[in-house]
Amino acid sequence: MKLKKLFFPFAVLFMGLLLIAATSHQDWLESHWHKPAATTTTSPHGWPDLEKNLAPEACAQCHAAQFSAWKESFHAHAYSPGLIGQFPHMGISDSNDCLKCHAPLAEQKLTSITELSASLKSKLIQPEGFDRDGKLDGVQLPLRHAGVTCAACHVRGWQRFGPPQRSTGAVGHIEGGAHGGFNAVKKFESSQFCASCHQFPQAYAINGKPMENTVAEWQQSRFPREGVQCQTCHMPDRKHEFKGIHDIQMVRKGLVFESSLNANIATFKITSKWIGHAFPTYVTPKVLVHIQALDQSGLVLKQKEWVIERKVEYRDGWQEISDTRLLPGESRMYVLATVPASATVVRFSVEVIPDNFYKGVYESLLSDALDADATQLINQALKQANLNDYQLYQHEEVR
Ligand code: HEC
Ligand code: HEC
Ligand code: HEC
Ligand code: HEC
Ligand code: HEC
Known part of the structure; x- marks a missing residue:
């Protein structure tokens, strides 16, 4: 199949779906994720500059534990070379549609082509979108570089929203501390909180299942019960790790192997x-299972x-070609029948290619004429995607 054709419809799929998701907003969660904005034009009276600052480095001054976990997560790196390297191709409006999940706040939107070009340049000079040590005195990049940043999940109209207070379990507005207190909301503890970016609407189903169907898969498992x-x-x-398919320990924790x-x-x-x-939950990773019979040499x-x-x-x-993923609780048996008599060892192995689909997207982009900065960024993304394989x-059984 032509790789060039692969990418564009993928982009189109992403763009339409948020419009649907945004049409009704009766409950707290829907309004929380409907055109999210962390600020209003009037800034809060009497707050010190530190509390008005939305940068993750600012939050880090008082929430060091959350910052040090989050900075290692994919959320912190969602304004990635592989994402923004595609933007010159797409224009501002379509790029902002991608940012609805990758850097979702109104304050993170791109406003012009000039800004986009500057953004690509600064990404090349300063790949990390924030100061890793949480220092506030360095050059601060625009907030979009911090991707799915603290404020994206926690700040609306200057106010902080979070889960029920840890020490008391209290909900509702809680006075004191900093930034005018905070609003404690039960929904922060529920899977639905993640849905706006990790679940597509059923209307976008391919063979009955949307391309991102994580929350629905969870609902059908034993875990909600x-x-x-x-x-x-x-x-x-409450640790802000967000580890997934790119983390070997996390994936090992999820599976049992018996050979x-x-x-x-x-x-x-x-x-x-x-x-x-x-x-895996997405269409993007690929996992290979091998059984090999080897001789003495x-x-x-x-x-x-x-x-x-x-x-x-x-x-x-879009068409589904095959779906061989393991559902929650499912066991799958792989068999190599008639191991040759001269084999002395049988090797069982599993390889993970977390970014398999994106590799194809990047290769197809590179086969086209891209602007120089975009080419460099997509090359970086392809290199990183290859490094992510593990x-x-x-395990070997000796005869
Ligand atoms: C000057 C210190 C300070 C800064 C800066 C600060 N916070 Fe806080 N924050 C606090 C304190 C103190 C509390 C209250 C903790 C409590 O009472 O349990 C709090 C509470 C919170 C809560 C509620 C936690 C819960 O239990 O639900 C969230 C969420 C939060 N902050 C997010 C942020 C974010 C995001 C930023 C950066 C944009 C930020 N804060 C910046 C000091 C700060
Ligand atoms: C504002 C949108 C948004 C929200 C809300 C969100 N995520 Fe994400 N998440 C993303 C994006 C975008 C990525 C991919 C970042 C990248 O690599 O570019 C991601 C990546 C991840 C990954 C890592 C996947 C991997 O390949 O290793 C995990 C795990 C994850 N999210 C879990 C969650 C959970 C759990 C919640 C709810 C508490 C949540 N996310 C809420 C947008 C979001
Ligand atoms: C509905 C939310 C959503 C939208 C909209 C979205 N993405 Fe993502 N994107 C994700 C999530 C979640 C991941 C991580 C899971 C995975 O590995 O696929 C991701 C991962 C990626 C990655 C691989 C990781 C990285 O950052 O390098 C790329 C590239 C990417 N998206 C590009 C795009 C582009 C281009 C658009 C717009 C056409 C877009 N995305 C729109 C949610 C979204
Ligand atoms: C993808 C969304 C997301 C991002 C990004 C995010 N958080 Fe959170 N945060 C949550 C959720 C969800 C909870 C509640 C988790 C739970 O109850 O299990 C939480 C909890 C908290 C709490 C309460 C912790 C406690 O122990 O009671 C604080 C404080 C907080 N976050 C601050 C931050 C800061 C600071 C950042 C950035 C460095 C950040 N968050 C980034 C979703 C997010
Ligand atoms: C019982 C534990 C568990 C629950 C509940 C769970 N996950 Fe996962 N998740 C994992 C493990 C383990 C992995 C690594 C293996 C994998 O990729 O499937 C993972 C991987 C992921 C990934 C990486 C991408 C991929 O293709 O697999 C994302 C994104 C993710 N989870 C999001 C979510 C969201 C959103 C929810 C809630 C609807 C959720 N997870 C519920 C354990 C869990």
């Missing part, structure tokens, strides 16, 4: 035991490969 929300796994004890060699049959069983959605005599992936392609509209599991 057990009171396990996205936050339980991705923000344990055995009986006579001539090698079996490899993989069970999803602690993943609150399909493994390490030569592969026989092998089999299986793919765990939801594969979609654009052929006059071996999740390997």
Whole structure:
């Protein structure tokens, strides 16, 4: 399939969907995520500059633990080379549609082509969108560089919103502390809080399932009945880690591997035991399962490969080619029958390619004429995507 055709419809898919999501807003969550703005034109009376500052470095002065976890997360790096390298192709309005998830505040929007060009340049000079040490005295980049920043989830009209107060469990407006107190809201503890960016509407289903279907997958699992929300796994004890498929320990925690060699049959069983959605939840990663029979010298005599992936392609509209992902609680058995008599070792292994789909997008972009800065950024993104591949599991049974 032509790679060039791959990217553009992918962009189009993203753009329409937020318009739908934004049409009704009866409840607190919908209004929280409807055209989110952290400020109003009138700034609060009597607040020190530090409390008026929306930069993550400012929050870090008093919320150091949240900052040091968040800065390692993908949320902190959502204004990425792979994202903004695509923007010159797309123009301002379409780029801002992407920012609805990658840098969602009104204050983070791009306002002109000049600003976009400047943004690409500063990304090349200063790849990190904020000061990693949380220092406030350095050059501060525009807030969009901080991606899904603290204020994106926590600040609306200058006011801070957060989960029920840790020490008391209290909800509602809580006085004191800094920034005029804060508003404690139960919804911060629920999976629905993550939905505006991690769940597409059913109207965008491909073969019955939207391309991002994480919250629906969670709803169909045993986890809601057990009171396990996205936050339980991705923000344990409220830690702002947001670890996912790019983190080997996180993925290992989610799966159980059992391998055995009986006579001539090698079996490899993989069970999803602690993943609150399909493994993997997106169409972007690809996981490879191998069983290999080797002889004494390490030569592969026989092998089999299986793919765990939801594969979609654009052929006059999006189509699902296959879906071999593991659902929550599901076990899958992989078998290499008749291991050759001369084999002395059977190797069981699993590889993860977290950004498989994006690699294709980047390669297709690079095959086109891009502006110089964009080319450099997309090259960086492709290089990083390749570096993200890893071996999740390997085990050998000796005969
Ligand atoms: C000068 C120190 C200071 C700065 C700067 C500051 N905060 Fe706070 N923040 C506090 C204090 C103190 C509390 C109250 C904690 C409590 O009572 O449990 C608080 C409470 C909060 C809460 C509520 C926590 C909960 O239990 O729900 C959130 C959310 C929050 N801040 C976010 C931010 C964000 C985002 C920024 C940066 C844009 C920021 N704060 C900047 C001191 C600060
Ligand atoms: C404003 C939109 C937005 C909200 C709200 C949001 N996310 Fe994200 N999330 C993103 C984006 C964008 C990325 C990808 C960042 C990147 O790599 O460019 C991401 C990435 C992640 C990842 C890492 C995925 C990986 O590949 O490793 C996890 C885990 C995650 N989010 C969990 C959550 C959870 C849990 C919540 C709710 C508490 C949440 N997110 C709320 C936009 C959001
Ligand atoms: C509905 C929310 C949403 C919208 C809108 C959105 N993204 Fe993302 N994007 C995500 C999430 C969540 C991830 C991380 C999960 C994954 O690996 O796919 C992500 C990951 C990415 C990545 C790989 C990680 C990185 O940052 O390098 C790229 C590139 C990307 N998006 C580009 C785009 C582009 C271009 C647009 C606009 C055409 C767009 N996105 C619109 C939610 C969104
Ligand atoms: C993607 C959304 C998101 C981002 C980005 C984010 N938070 Fe949070 N934050 C949450 C959620 C959700 C909770 C509640 C988690 C829970 O209850 O399990 C929370 C909780 C908190 C709390 C209360 C912690 C406690 O122990 O009681 C503070 C303070 C806070 N965040 C500050 C920050 C700061 C500072 C940043 C940036 C460095 C930040 N947050 C970035 C979603 C976010
Ligand atoms: C029971 C624990 C658990 C729950 C609940 C859970 N996750 Fe995950 N999540 C994981 C593990 C483990 C991984 C790594 C394996 C994987 O990628 O599926 C992961 C991966 C991810 C990723 C990485 C991208 C990908 O393709 O897999 C995102 C994004 C994500 N989760 C978001 C969410 C959101 C949003 C929710 C709530 C609707 C949620 N998770 C609920 C454990 C959980």
